[in-house]
Amino acid sequence: xxxxxxxxxxxxASVRDRVTITCRASQSIxxxxxxxxxxxxxxxxxxxxxxxxxxxxxxxxFSGSGSGTEFTLTISGLQPDDVATYYCQQYNSYPYTFGQGxxxxxx
Amino acid sequence: xxxxxxxxxxxxxxxxSLRLSCAASGFTFDDYGMSxxxxxxxxxxxxxxxINWNGGTTNYADSVKGRFTISRxxxxxxxxxxxxxxxxxxxxxxxxxxxxxxxxxxxYYYCTDVWGKGTTVTVxx
Numbered sequence: 568x569x570x571x572x573x574x575x576x577x578x579x580a581s582v583r584d585r586v587t588i589t590c591r592a593s594q595s596i597x598x599x600x601x602x603x604x605x606x607x608x609x610x611x612x613x614x615x616x617x618x619x620x621x622x623x624x625x626x627x628x629f630s631g632s633g634s635g636t637e638f639t640l641t642i643s644g645l646q647p648d649d650v651a652t653y654y655c656q657q658y659n660s661y662p663y664t665f666g667q668g669x670x671x672x673x674x
Numbered sequence: 675x676x677x678x679x680x681x682x683x684x685x686x687x688x689x690x691s692l693r694l695s696c697a698a699s700g701f702t703f704d705d706y707g708m709s710x711x712x713x714x715x716x717x718x719x720x721x722x723x724x725i726n727w728n729g730g731t732t733n734y735a736d737s738v739k740g741r742f743t744i745s746r747x748x749x750x751x752x753x754x755x756x757x758x759x760x761x762x763x764x765x766x767x768x769x770x771x772x773x774x775x776x777x778x779x780x781x782y783y784y785c786t787d788v789w790g791k792g793t794t795v796t797v798x799x
Contacts, residue, residue: 610789661733663721
């Protein structure tokens with residue numbers, strides 16, 4: 568199975584800060600990677616698919632990059648509404664797997 | 675409006691069974707793969723199972739293989755998860771999810787793009 572490792576597990580940043588979350592795959596997954604946002608008490612929501620494609624309706628301050636085994640999610644200008652846990656997910660091969668999550672807080 | 679509504683969750687004793695259902699609306703159901711993803715209390719997301727557009731291909735996490743069965747009824751726009759031999763570690767919020775299909779060099783890739791609100795399963799004696 569492909570293991571997905573996110574870092575950091577928690578991050579605290581100020582409003583308008585640039586925030587970067589890293590996701591590493593235990594083997595190459597090409598660009599078959601998604602990022603999901605889960606706000607407290609809510610269902611997850613897709614932000615990014617195919618590593619760097621922005622889902623319709625998602626603010627442009629969110630961006631994704633990477634391929635192979637190393638990926639990043641960047642929030643360019645953190646907003647209070649971005650407080651959430653972010654998960655990467657590989658869909659290159661079954662069983663599909665998620666990272667352990669990165670909790671983003673406002674300092 | 676695209677909607678996924680799960681039902682069928684509840685409390686069950688270890689070794690028991692439950693059948694989850696997911697009613698889909700607002701999109702052409704058989705144009706999409708579907709998945710079940712779960713989240714244990716206070717924990718992260720765990721992919722459980724996926725099914726292709728016509729039910730001909732199914733996949734499972736190792737943790738549920740042989741105990742859970744995913745299926746779909748395209749005439750009823752519905753997805754199901756039959757869960758047998760339930761264990762305490764199956765306690766979780768179970769999400770139904772829609773998967774958008776990409777075809778690349780003769781291989782299908784399924785990306786979850788819509789989530790339901792979930793249904794809770796509690797396995798306890």
